[in-house]
Amino acid sequence: MYEKTLSELSLSEQSQALESGELSSVELTQTYLERIKQLDSDYNSYITVTEELALTQAKEADERRAAGDATALTGIPVAHKDLFCTEGVKTTCGSNILDNFVAPYESTVTRKFKEASAVMLGKTNMDEFAMGSSNENSHYGAVKNPWDTKAIPGGSSGGSAAAVAARLAAGATGTDTGGSIRQPASHCGITGLKPTYGRVSRYGMIAYASSLDQAGPMAQTAEDCALMLNTMAGFDHRDSTCMDREVPDYTATLNDSLEGMTIGLPKEYFSTGLDAAVEQRIRDAVAEYEKLGARVKEVSLPNLELSIPSYYVIAPAEASTNLSRFDGARFGHRCDNPADLMDMYKRSRSEGFGEEVKRRILVGTYALSAGYYDAYYRKAQQIRRMIRDDFMNAFEQCDIIMGPNAPTPAFNIGEKSDDPVAMYLSDIYTLSVNLAGLPGMSVPAGIVEGRPVGLQMIGRHFDESRLLNAAHRFQQATDFHKASPFKA
C-alpha cells in the first residue's frame, strides 16, 4: 500500500506509519534508494549515496523500534548537506579540494540524527563551501530544480532542497549563512528553517563565515521541521558560540492559536525590484494569516539595503581566515611535486578551490589587509549593529516579520553566473536575518509560472516555536506545501 504513496508521505506521516507497524524502515529506505537511482541523474541532488550504510541503519532502527525505544526520527531516511563531517563517509563541501576527504570525526548535528536512529541516505550537493545563491558553484556540477530542470534550485543548500522536493529524502539538513536554507526552500517549494545563531551546534560543520553560519532543517512541512529541530537544537560544549539555553518541544506549540499575533510587513521588502507576481503571492499569504486572526502592521527596516555590502565584507573576511586551513599540509588536495612550501600552498589551493571561492577569499583578504581593516571590516560590523537594531525596533511593534525570500522565482541556470554582483543582489531579503542572528523560515506560498515561491517569516531571537506555529497553522489552512513537481 505504501509503495504507491510513500514518496508523498511527509516525515511525520512516515513516523506514524513506522510507529503503528504499517511500515518498516528497511522498506522505506529501500524505496528512497530506488527512487534516487531512478531519478537523481535528472537533479544531481546527491554527491554521495550511502546505500549500504543506510540499509544497515534501517535494520538497526527497526530493531530499536521493536524494542520499544524509538524517537520520532527512528528509521526516517534523511540526507545531510555535504558540509557536515560524517565519520568514515566522504565529506566534500562541494569542493575539489576535499574530493578525497573522508571525515575522521562526526559533526554534532549528524551525531544527534545517528543517536535518534535516523537513517542517512547520503550527502547532498551544495555550492562549494556554501558560497552561492544558485547552486551552480559545485565541483560536482549544478543541481537542477525538480520543478523545472532549466531552473536553479537556489543555493547553497540546493541539493538538500531538491532532494526533499523530488521526494528523494523525507527531510534534509541545510545550513544558512546568508539565506542558504530559506532561498532553496523557497525555490523548490519546501519548508526550511534557519534557527537563531547559536541554537544548533556548528561543531563539525565546515566553516564558511563563523559569525553567520547556522544549521537547520528542510522538509515538506513545518511539523516535519519541528521534529527535526527537536533533534538538532541544543547546547554543545564543543562549539564555543553555541548558546546554553533550554530547548522547548517544538511540536508542542504547533497548534496554538494565531489570534492577536501581529505581523510586521517591512515596507523596504515591497519596494522596487520585487517581481509583481511574487509580491502578490506574499500578500495573499499574509491575507490568509489575517483570516487566522493575525493583525498586520507596516514596519520599517531602514538599513536593509546596507545588508548587502555589510554581508559581502563580513562573510568573505571570515571565509578568508576559515579557508586558510586548506593549505595542502594536513588534509585535502595537495598539488603534485611542489617545488617548495609556498608553491605547495599556492598550487594546492588554486587547483582545489573554484572561482567563486577564490573570489571571496580575495575580497576577504583585501578587506582584512593592513590599512583597509577599519574602512571595511570594522565599518561592516558597525552597520551590522545598525541592521540588528532596526529589527529590535521593528519587533517592538510586531511578533513576526513577513516578506519574500527572493525578489523573483528561481532564475534559469547560467542566467547570472557571469555577474557575481547581480547574483549577490538576489540575497537582499535574507542576508539581514543572518547579520542580526535571528531565526528565519520559508514556507511554500504558491507557484509563479511553474516555479514555487516561498513566504519568509522572521522571528525574535530564540522564537523558533512561534515561526513553526505560524507556519503549521498556515499549512493546515492551505495546500501549497502539498504541491509537488510530480503532480503540479
Add this chain to the structure above:
Amino acid sequence: MAIDASEIQKVAHLARLSIDDSQVEATAGTISNILDLVGQMQSVNTDNVEPMAHPLDATQRLREDVVTEPNNREKLQSVAPAVEDGLFLVPKVIE
C-alpha cells in the same frame, strides 16, 4: 573602488593563491565591481556605533584548563597527504 593588476597579485599572494597572468585583468575587474558594491558602506555615518561581532553580544565561553579530548593523532593523520613518524611531511623548509 578600482583595484589594479599589481594589487590583485599582491592580495593573491597574501591569500596564498596564484592567478594566471592571463586571468589577472579579468579578476581585477570582477573584484573592483564587488568593491564598488561594498563601498556603498562608506557613505554611511557610523560615528559612535559599536562594531558588532556576535548577534547576541555573547562573549567567548571559557573552560577549565584540563585535557578533555583523547589523543586522535593517528586517526586525524590518516587523511593527510603525507606523514612520517606522526609528523606532517611538507617540502623542505630549511636548507
